[in-house]
Amino acid sequence: MDFDEVINVRRTARVFTGKKVSKEQIDKIIKSASIAPSARNRQPWKFYCLTDTQKEHITGMLFDWDRENPKEKTSVKGSAQQIESADKMIMVYKDSYKSKYKKLNYSKPDYLSLGCAIENMSLQAVDLGLGSCIVCDTLYIEEKINEYLNIKGYEQICGFIIGYPIFDTPPRQKKDVKELML
Numbered sequence: 001m002d003f004d005e006v007i008n009v010r011r012t013a014r015v016f017t018g019k020k021v022s023k024e025q026i027d028k029i030i031k032s033a034s035i036a037p038s039a040r041n042r043q044p045w046k047f048y049c050l051t052d053t054q055k056e057h058i059t060g061m062l063f064d065w066d067r068e069n070p071k072e073k074t075s076v077k078g079s080a081q082q083i084e085s086a087d088k089m090i091m092v093y094k095d096s097y098k099s100k101y102k103k104l105n106y107s108k109p110d111y112l113s114l115g116c117a118i119e120n121m122s123l124q125a126v127d128l129g130l131g132s133c134i135v136c137d138t139l140y141i142e143e144k145i146n147e148y149l150n151i152k153g154y155e156q157i158c159g160f161i162i163g164y165p166i167f168d169t170p171p172r173q174k175k176d177v178k179e180l181m182l
Protein backbone atom coordinates (compact mmCIF):
# COMPACT_ATOMS: atom_id res chain seq x y z
CA MET A 1 0.00 0.00 0.00
CA ASP A 2 1.34 3.47 -0.67
CA PHE A 3 1.42 5.97 2.17
CA ASP A 4 -1.57 8.03 0.98
CA GLU A 5 -3.70 4.92 0.89
CA VAL A 6 -2.58 3.73 4.34
CA ILE A 7 -3.31 7.06 6.01
CA ASN A 8 -6.62 7.50 4.19
CA VAL A 9 -8.06 4.04 4.77
CA ARG A 10 -7.06 3.88 8.44
CA ARG A 11 -10.12 3.84 10.63
CA THR A 12 -10.89 2.31 13.97
CA ALA A 13 -11.92 -1.34 13.78
CA ARG A 14 -14.50 -2.52 16.31
CA VAL A 15 -15.52 -5.92 14.98
CA PHE A 16 -13.13 -8.61 13.78
CA THR A 17 -13.22 -11.94 11.96
CA GLY A 18 -11.86 -14.83 13.99
CA LYS A 19 -8.73 -15.00 11.81
CA LYS A 20 -5.48 -15.21 13.75
CA VAL A 21 -2.87 -12.47 13.75
CA SER A 22 0.65 -13.94 13.52
CA LYS A 23 3.58 -13.33 15.86
CA GLU A 24 5.47 -11.81 12.90
CA GLN A 25 2.66 -9.27 12.41
CA ILE A 26 2.68 -8.36 16.11
CA ASP A 27 6.48 -8.04 16.05
CA LYS A 28 6.23 -5.72 13.05
CA ILE A 29 3.62 -3.55 14.80
CA ILE A 30 5.81 -3.23 17.90
CA LYS A 31 8.86 -2.51 15.72
CA SER A 32 6.89 0.33 14.07
CA ALA A 33 6.30 1.83 17.54
CA SER A 34 9.96 1.50 18.43
CA ILE A 35 11.05 3.74 15.54
CA ALA A 36 8.58 6.55 16.27
CA PRO A 37 9.86 10.01 17.17
CA SER A 38 10.06 10.78 20.87
CA ALA A 39 10.95 13.84 22.90
CA ARG A 40 14.73 13.86 23.48
CA ASN A 41 14.67 10.40 21.90
CA ARG A 42 13.65 9.08 25.33
CA GLN A 43 11.52 6.28 23.83
CA PRO A 44 9.39 6.21 26.98
CA TRP A 45 7.16 3.36 25.79
CA LYS A 46 6.76 -0.22 27.00
CA PHE A 47 4.47 -2.92 25.63
CA TYR A 48 2.89 -6.03 27.08
CA CYS A 49 1.39 -8.54 24.62
CA LEU A 50 -1.45 -10.33 26.36
CA THR A 51 -1.92 -14.08 26.07
CA ASP A 52 -5.40 -15.27 25.08
CA THR A 53 -6.11 -16.13 28.73
CA GLN A 54 -4.98 -12.72 29.95
CA LYS A 55 -7.06 -10.95 27.29
CA GLU A 56 -10.10 -13.00 28.28
CA HIS A 57 -9.55 -12.23 31.96
CA ILE A 58 -9.23 -8.48 31.36
CA THR A 59 -12.35 -8.53 29.17
CA GLY A 60 -14.20 -10.22 32.05
CA MET A 61 -12.93 -7.57 34.49
CA LEU A 62 -14.27 -4.81 32.21
CA PHE A 63 -17.69 -6.50 31.87
CA ASP A 64 -17.75 -6.89 35.69
CA TRP A 65 -16.91 -3.19 36.17
CA ASP A 66 -19.70 -2.24 33.77
CA ARG A 67 -22.23 -4.43 35.64
CA GLU A 68 -21.12 -3.04 39.02
CA ASN A 69 -21.40 0.59 37.85
CA PRO A 70 -24.80 0.73 36.12
CA LYS A 71 -25.19 4.47 36.66
CA GLU A 72 -21.96 5.39 34.87
CA LYS A 73 -22.54 6.31 31.26
CA THR A 74 -19.36 4.95 29.72
CA SER A 75 -18.31 3.00 26.66
CA VAL A 76 -16.67 0.31 28.79
CA LYS A 77 -19.11 -2.45 27.78
CA GLY A 78 -18.66 -1.64 24.08
CA SER A 79 -14.89 -1.61 24.46
CA ALA A 80 -15.02 -4.96 26.28
CA GLN A 81 -17.02 -6.42 23.39
CA GLN A 82 -14.43 -5.09 20.94
CA ILE A 83 -11.56 -6.59 22.94
CA GLU A 84 -13.44 -9.90 22.98
CA SER A 85 -13.83 -9.77 19.21
CA ALA A 86 -10.16 -8.89 18.49
CA ASP A 87 -7.55 -11.60 18.16
CA LYS A 88 -4.78 -9.80 20.04
CA MET A 89 -4.33 -7.02 22.56
CA ILE A 90 -1.18 -5.15 23.45
CA MET A 91 -1.12 -3.07 26.64
CA VAL A 92 0.78 0.18 26.16
CA TYR A 93 2.72 1.77 29.03
CA LYS A 94 4.82 4.86 29.68
CA ASP A 95 7.84 4.87 31.94
CA SER A 96 7.72 7.02 35.06
CA TYR A 97 10.58 9.36 34.19
CA LYS A 98 10.28 12.80 35.77
CA SER A 99 12.46 15.67 34.63
CA LYS A 100 14.29 17.65 37.28
CA TYR A 101 12.85 20.75 35.59
CA LYS A 102 9.72 21.12 37.70
CA LYS A 103 7.81 23.26 35.23
CA LEU A 104 7.49 20.55 32.64
CA ASN A 105 8.26 17.35 34.51
CA TYR A 106 8.57 16.11 30.98
CA SER A 107 5.26 14.28 31.18
CA LYS A 108 3.53 16.21 28.36
CA PRO A 109 6.27 15.54 25.78
CA ASP A 110 6.36 11.91 26.86
CA TYR A 111 2.59 11.52 26.36
CA LEU A 112 3.01 13.01 22.89
CA SER A 113 5.77 10.50 22.19
CA LEU A 114 3.43 7.68 23.16
CA GLY A 115 0.84 9.10 20.75
CA CYS A 116 3.41 9.02 17.93
CA ALA A 117 4.25 5.40 18.70
CA ILE A 118 0.59 4.37 18.84
CA GLU A 119 -0.20 6.06 15.53
CA ASN A 120 2.73 4.21 13.94
CA MET A 121 1.17 0.99 15.25
CA SER A 122 -2.23 1.91 13.78
CA LEU A 123 -0.75 2.67 10.36
CA GLN A 124 1.47 -0.41 10.36
CA ALA A 125 -1.58 -2.54 11.13
CA VAL A 126 -3.37 -1.10 8.08
CA ASP A 127 -0.37 -1.83 5.87
CA LEU A 128 -0.47 -5.45 7.08
CA GLY A 129 -4.14 -5.72 6.12
CA LEU A 130 -5.20 -5.57 9.77
CA GLY A 131 -7.47 -3.31 11.79
CA SER A 132 -6.92 -1.88 15.25
CA CYS A 133 -8.54 0.14 17.99
CA ILE A 134 -6.91 2.22 20.70
CA VAL A 135 -8.79 1.38 23.91
CA CYS A 136 -8.46 3.84 26.78
CA ASP A 137 -11.47 2.35 28.58
CA THR A 138 -9.02 -0.08 30.22
CA LEU A 139 -8.05 2.93 32.37
CA TYR A 140 -11.31 2.53 34.35
CA ILE A 141 -9.68 -0.52 35.89
CA GLU A 142 -6.06 0.50 35.39
CA GLU A 143 -4.89 -0.58 38.86
CA LYS A 144 -6.66 -3.93 38.66
CA ILE A 145 -5.11 -4.71 35.29
CA ASN A 146 -1.63 -3.69 36.43
CA GLU A 147 -1.99 -5.81 39.55
CA TYR A 148 -3.21 -8.79 37.50
CA LEU A 149 -0.25 -8.44 35.10
CA ASN A 150 2.13 -7.61 37.95
CA ILE A 151 3.23 -4.39 36.30
CA LYS A 152 4.79 -1.82 38.62
CA GLY A 153 6.41 1.53 37.95
CA TYR A 154 4.82 2.15 34.55
CA GLU A 155 1.78 4.20 33.68
CA GLN A 156 -0.88 2.48 31.62
CA ILE A 157 -1.71 4.51 28.52
CA CYS A 158 -4.16 2.26 26.68
CA GLY A 159 -4.85 -1.14 25.24
CA PHE A 160 -4.34 -1.68 21.51
CA ILE A 161 -6.45 -4.36 19.90
CA ILE A 162 -5.64 -5.96 16.58
CA GLY A 163 -7.39 -8.32 14.21
CA TYR A 164 -8.79 -8.76 10.73
CA PRO A 165 -11.51 -6.09 10.63
CA ILE A 166 -15.14 -6.21 9.61
CA PHE A 167 -16.39 -2.72 8.81
CA ASP A 168 -20.17 -2.69 9.06
CA THR A 169 -20.63 1.03 9.70
CA PRO A 170 -19.53 4.06 7.64
CA PRO A 171 -16.24 5.79 8.51
CA ARG A 172 -16.41 8.57 11.12
CA GLN A 173 -16.93 12.07 9.77
CA LYS A 174 -13.89 14.34 9.92
CA LYS A 175 -13.92 18.12 10.15
CA ASP A 176 -13.05 20.06 7.06
CA VAL A 177 -9.49 21.38 7.11
CA LYS A 178 -10.85 24.95 6.92
CA GLU A 179 -12.53 24.46 10.30
CA LEU A 180 -9.21 23.56 11.88
CA MET A 181 -7.38 26.72 11.04
CA LEU A 182 -7.01 29.37 13.75
Ligand SMILES: Cc1cc2nc3c(=O)[nH]c(=O)nc-3n(C[C@H](O)[C@H](O)[C@H](O)COP(=O)(O)O)c2cc1C
Pocket: 010, 011, 012, 013, 075, 078, 079, 082, 133, 134, 135, 136, 137, 138, 158, 171, 172
Ligand atom coordinates in the same frame (compact mmCIF):
# COMPACT_ATOMS: atom_id res chain seq x y z
C1 LIG B 1 -6.70 8.32 22.82
C2 LIG B 1 -7.81 7.48 22.21
C3 LIG B 1 -8.57 6.69 23.05
C4 LIG B 1 -9.59 5.89 22.52
N1 LIG B 1 -10.28 5.05 23.35
C5 LIG B 1 -11.24 4.26 22.84
C6 LIG B 1 -11.94 3.34 23.68
O1 LIG B 1 -11.69 3.23 24.88
N2 LIG B 1 -12.90 2.57 23.12
C7 LIG B 1 -13.18 2.65 21.80
O2 LIG B 1 -14.07 1.92 21.35
N3 LIG B 1 -12.54 3.50 20.97
C8 LIG B 1 -11.57 4.30 21.45
N4 LIG B 1 -10.86 5.14 20.61
C9 LIG B 1 -11.17 5.18 19.18
C10 LIG B 1 -11.95 6.44 18.82
O3 LIG B 1 -13.30 6.27 19.20
C11 LIG B 1 -11.83 6.69 17.31
O4 LIG B 1 -10.48 6.94 16.98
C12 LIG B 1 -12.69 7.90 16.89
O5 LIG B 1 -14.04 7.65 17.02
C13 LIG B 1 -12.41 8.33 15.43
O6 LIG B 1 -12.66 7.25 14.57
P1 LIG B 1 -11.56 6.74 13.54
O7 LIG B 1 -10.38 6.20 14.36
O8 LIG B 1 -12.24 5.63 12.77
O9 LIG B 1 -11.12 7.88 12.68
C14 LIG B 1 -9.84 5.92 21.12
C15 LIG B 1 -9.05 6.73 20.29
C16 LIG B 1 -8.04 7.49 20.83
C17 LIG B 1 -7.18 8.33 19.91
